[in-house]
Structures are given as structure tokens and as C-alpha cells.
Amino acid sequence: MESQFLLAKAKDDELAVRGECGGAVSALFKYLLDQDLVDGVLTLTRGEDIYDGIPTLVEDSEDIISTCGSLHCAPTMFGDLISKHLSDMRLAVSVKPCDAMAIKELEKRHQINENLIYKVGLNCGGSLMPITAQKMIEVFYDVDPSEVVKEEIDKGKFIIELADGTHKSIEIDELEEKGFGRRINCQRCELKIPRNADLASGNWGAEPGWTFIEVITEKGKKLLDGAKKGGYIEVKTPSEKAIIIRGKIENAMIKLAQKYQEKYLEENYPNIENWDEYWNHCIKCYACRDACSLCYCKECDLEKEFYNDEDGVVPDPLTFQGVRMSHVYFSCINCGQCEDVCPMEIPLAVIFHRMQKKYRDKTGFIPGVSEELPPLFSPEKE
Amino acid sequence: MMKVAHTICPSCSVGCGVNLIIKDNEAVGTYPYKRHPLNEGKTCRKGRECFKIVMENRLKEPLLRGNGLKQSSWDAALDAVVSQIKLHPAPEVGIIISGKCTNEEYETLKKFSKNLGVENIGCHTGSVPSVDLGTATLDDVENSEFILIIGDVIKETPLLGRWIILAKENGAEIFAIDKPDETLTGVNSHQYQQVESISSIIDEIDSTVLEKLSSQSTVIISNLENGDNFEKLLTFFNQYDTKIIPVFQDCNSRGAMNILPILSDDDLSDLLEKIKVLYVVGDDPASIMIESMKNLDFIISQGCMVNETTSISDVVLPGSCWAEKTGSLTNTTGETQEISKILEPPGNALDDQNIITKIAEKMGLEL
Ligand SMILES: Cc1cc2nc3c(=O)[nH]c(=O)nc-3n(C[C@H](O)[C@H](O)[C@H](O)COP(=O)(O)OP(=O)(O)OC[C@H]3O[C@@H](n4cnc5c(N)ncnc54)[C@H](O)[C@@H]3O)c2cc1C
Ligand code: SF4
């Protein structure tokens, strides 16, 4: 369907105030629960502080208020939480582009039933690892990280807000130059507006207190119409100028991501000796496999092949990583989860992303976005 | 109903944060806890699979020995415990607890034994003696210029190993010593020295290595098969101006040491010889010294899992696993972390502190 742009905000005052940009997303969730269109909403709640995003299943619409707001220092992934634990529920879920990509790949592999879920997309300029964010705030902002009440990325700056209302901001480029800022895979991520969800919402092009929503699917359109009729949200049409600004920011972000792809996947790509050293660290813990939404097989070949392998101190990278690579690289969505969880600090996502990119250039297959399965996918793994 | 809740991994002494995925009061998986400063959502396989402990071989009902072990009521089980303890003079009663309990449980048990006049009490830690020293922090490891590692730390405790990798990336020099031809830690070190036996390290160690020990260095000692070696090595390296991290076995060995006497295997077997009634909390002495337990008149076993000791016990009291209790654990570097109750214990199992308190009440003891 043709896409449609609008500005929305929650009618409920509390949601409007507590929401990130007018609380439209939260209001949609409340509507879905109140009307019994879903059994639950999967989002994040803020735990101990702004660095602590905890996946939360909300089943009572009164509880939606506790999930309001964006957590940029919470690089979570919802894909396999849904496929492994919530696949039988009618669900609405707030999705960053990578969440939406993982869900899409799992839908194609029949691990998630797309008819059961509403994907409310959040545009995403990138997320930060919580501990990196804290160190960064301490070192570069000279602020006790526990005193930060809110953070956001806007106009190329990472901005923090303290309890007394003061703001401090630093150019994100400068932070990333020094090894802080967004996760490295996020720096390379090109899908900034999740057009693989039902709706894509964000602050780009929005007026203060409003969320800019791009309607992607019929399901998304129906959801918005229903919530509007039900008195949950207020909507208006964005100006032509707002639409153009949003497009410009998106393009600039994509260009920047491509620049970072060049940097991390080519210029700074580890050489053979670096890889030898990295593979020596591997403890064969399977964390990378378990974190990858695409590794969903119930019986993993890795367990079979290594069942009797007691000779090597270090697993042979060609077999261990090679097997995983040959199974998933063509579908890698560059979510960075494998790298995040690797206890041995091996920069895994660059390998998978780099190979996927070459494959994409040849076949045109874009994981998490293309409707079909990748041409190399072997159904024997089903 | 599904929820994701923070906890600390109970499987080794490093103390990583993990999130448990709970569905309908059952632990069904783990989820990365990236906010945790120690491991940032990274864990080894034991950490990711710790949710399985919640379900493994659980004791759900009190058991009392009649003709074999039979399910009983709490009252009957506790009455049997109390009458046996009362029947014996305090010197004939022994209490042992594992390094996997909470600090609060150690405190409660300590008070209990004191009020009962029982002196044969301790935490069984296997090879590790009681250590009373300030140890290095993980930040110290990361900022070290030189790290000396005894044992295969990267393989056995990978999330402590991770800090060695980070230090190496920061330019630290890494030296490893161990017995095998090759170890994972050795492969990732600048130099690896193979030794005949751990007890010979002090004699065999390269003198140039010792020269590198300074306030900017850390010595990590792990994986020792006997406590004497551990003690000797600690004393030896304590002469140098270096930071030290001893790697203990259980998630709260370090906490137990701060509160209770520590029992090596030998101490434990001595203790068993002196007593007639044994009260075991969360431990499994029968798995290592069943012979020394043959002369006991009465064994009381409290814990969450079926094990060799519960099978030879006269009374079995079903307790809680770590995810079912609130309290604190002290990791191998001495950092104390809180855990909160996430799940209800299964069947008629109870919170361990509650069980100790109930016994005390029935005995007429103040706690
Ligand atoms: C990491 C991140 C980066 C973003 N970057 C941009 C950007 O560059 N440009 C842009 O236009 N918009 C961005 N957004 C979207 C924007 O911040 C708002 O979320 C969006 O405008 C909706 O506002 P709202 O008031 O309707 O949301 P709310 O009503 O506050 O609802 C937000 C929902 O998102 C959930 N949520 C919060 N954090 C996360 C997370 N990390 N992962 C998954 N779900 C989460 C909340 O639990 C809540 O349900 C980003 C959001 C996130 C989470
Ligand atoms: S991978 Fe992309 S979508 Fe996911 S958090 Fe990073 S920038 Fe956002």
C-alpha cells in the first residue's frame, strides 16, 4: 500500500507527558489491550535506572504507563523472546528496526505467526551498551551517570538531562571517534525507519509533543484508525516541510552508516593475524549462537560436530564459526547481539555483516526486509 | 504471564548478572543482563543455563525415614529434628553448610549454632582455605601491567578470563602457569610455563617473572586440588607488592569465609568423626566422604536438591534455590551483591532461613 504520514499524540494526559514524543505508541498499546485485540504487549520497562531496560509483557492496560519512554541504552532483542516463549499469544510489540528484522526472518521460517502480532516500529538512530554509556557520561560529561534522568540522540548529539533540568550534550561523532557512543553495529546499521513493521514512529520531522508516524501496512492503518475513533490518539497531518526534513535526516543517517560500513568492514577489518588471536579466545560457549535470532534450529549441527571433539584446546574456527556462518550469514541482520554477548570480546558481527553485504550486492536479498527467504536457505534446517 | 527478572548466576564464584525468563512461575530461560557492570550481558554456558537449576532434582516435600524415606508433614519432620538434637549433647552435634548459600543464611545459622552451643560448625569449601586479605578488583585486573595466572582461568571462569583479555588489549603482559601441555589460558598468554605439580611452582617459577610483580600486577590463583598448595601460594605471593585474586569455587564461598569457619576436606572428615548428629544445609558431603559418615546416628539434610546425602539422611527438609530467596552473595573479588526472590519454591519447600528459624523456635531458642 502507499505510505501515509501523520503526526499523533496520546489523548490521555499522563501518557502524553510520560511518553517519549507525545506517547502515541503507548496509547496504541493501551487501545489494543482495552479492545482485547491483543493478549499482551511486549515492551521495555525501565529497571534500576535509564541504563536498565527490562523486556516486559504487559497484560493489563493500566500498566502501560510504566513502559513509556525510549531507552537508548537498552540494546534488547525481542525476536526470539517471542518465538521461544510467546508464540501462541496475540501480541503487540514495540520494535526497533533490528527487532522488526529478526521478527520478519522468524516469520518467514514459521517461528512467529505474523497474523498474531502488531509491530509498532520505532525509528532508530542507534543504541548504546549500558556500561559504555555510563563510562562515557562519567568521562566526557563529567557527570555521575546515576544522576542522569533522561538521554536522547538529537541532531547528531548525545544529550543527557539531569534531575535539576540542566542538559549537557556532546557530538556523537566525537564520542564514537574515541570508542564510545553507539554500538559499532548500530553505527553501520542502514535501516533507520522500520518499514518492515506495521507502523514506523519517531521524532524526526515531528513537532515537540508529537510523534511522526509513517503508516506501512493495512494492519497499521486499521490500528491507527481504530485508536483515533476510540479516542486514544489525536492525529494531524504533518507539513510538507516536516516530511522533507525527515527524509533528509534519514538519508544523512544512511550515508553515515555506509561510511561506517566502509570503515569497519573494509578499512579497519581485522587481518588474518587478528582473527587468529580472536579465535584463540573462543571458549565454545555458544553464546553467539544462542543470541542470534536466526539460529533457531532445535538440533544444532554445532552440538553434533563438537559432541566428541575433545582434542583441541581451542575449537577450530573453521568448523565452529564456519558452520554457524554457512548457516546464517546470508540472513544476518547486523543486530550485533552475537557480539554483545560474546564473553571473549570477539567482534563477531563484522564477519557476518561483511559477508551478508557481499551476498546482498550479488543477490539483492535484504534480510529482515525482503519478503522471500534468502536464495541460499536450506529447508533441511526446518 | 511472562517476566524477565535480574539475578546473579549461582554457578561459580565470579558473580555475573543474568536475567531469568519466568513463565507461569517457572524458569524457562535466561536473557542477557547488559546493565550488569561485571559481565554486561555476557555469560558462559553455565550462566546461560543456570535456569535449569531451578527445576533440577528438586525436593518438594519433607521426608522422614521409616521404612525408607517417606513423605511427611513439616511438623513431623521438624519434631524429629528437634528431638534428635535435644537427645545429644552439643559437642556431638555438627552443622555444615555449603558455599552456595546466602550471607543472611550464614548469619542465621551462626546464631543458631551459638545459641545451641554447637562448636562443630563450618562451611565446606573443598580445597580452599579461609583467606583474609584484600583482593584485587576486576578494574585492577583490567588496568594491570602484568598478570600472572595459575590455573586455566579463561576456561574455568571465562567471565573472569574476559578481564584478562581486556587487560591484554590494554597492553598488559600475561604469564600463565599450569600442569597440562597446553591450556586455553596458556594459548592466550604471552608466555606459558608448564610445571610438574602445583606444589613445585614456588621452586620452578622463572625468577624474571617474580621481578615483574609490582603494585601494577595481579596474580590470579585458581583451580588447585589441595588447600595446602593454595595457602602456600598465597603466603608466597603475599610477600610481593602485587594484587592477588584467589578464585573460589562456589558463588558465596567468599561470603561464608567472612562469617563462618571454613572446613577443608580434612577438617570435614575430622568433624564427622567427633559427632553423632549431622545437620547439613545445602551441601552434599556424602558425595565425597560417605565412609566418614557411617558412624553418624542421625543425619538431617536441608536443601533444594536430591543428592547422595539426602538419600542417606534420616530427615530431609526441602529448601529453596537461589532464585527463590532474597539475600546477598559475595563474589570471589569480595563484592557483595543482592539477589531477590523471583519464584515461589515448589511444592511444600520453604525458604532456608525460615526452616532454621522454625527449628530454633521448636527448640525454644531465640534467634
Ligand atoms: C533506541 C532508540 C533509538 C531511537 N532513535 C530515533 C531516531 O533516531 N529518530 C527518530 O525519529 N526516532 C527514534 N526513536 C523513536 C522515538 O524515540 C520514540 O520512541 C517514538 O517517537 C515514539 O514516541 P512515543 O512518545 O509515541 O513513544 P512512547 O509512548 O514513549 O512509547 C515508546 C515505546 O517504546 C518502548 N521502548 C523503549 N525503548 C525501547 C528499546 N530500546 N527497544 C524496544 N522498545 C523500546 C517503550 O517500552 C514504549 O513501549 C528511537 C527509539 C529508541 C528506543
Ligand atoms: S542495529 Fe540498527 S535498529 Fe538495531 S539498535 Fe542498532 S541502529 Fe537500532
Ligand code: SF4
Ligand atoms: S550473526 Fe550476529 S549480527 Fe548477524 S543476525 Fe546473528 S546475532 Fe545478529
Ligand code: SF4
Ligand atoms: S560467544 Fe564468543 S566465546 Fe562463545 S562460542 Fe561464540 S565466539 Fe566463542
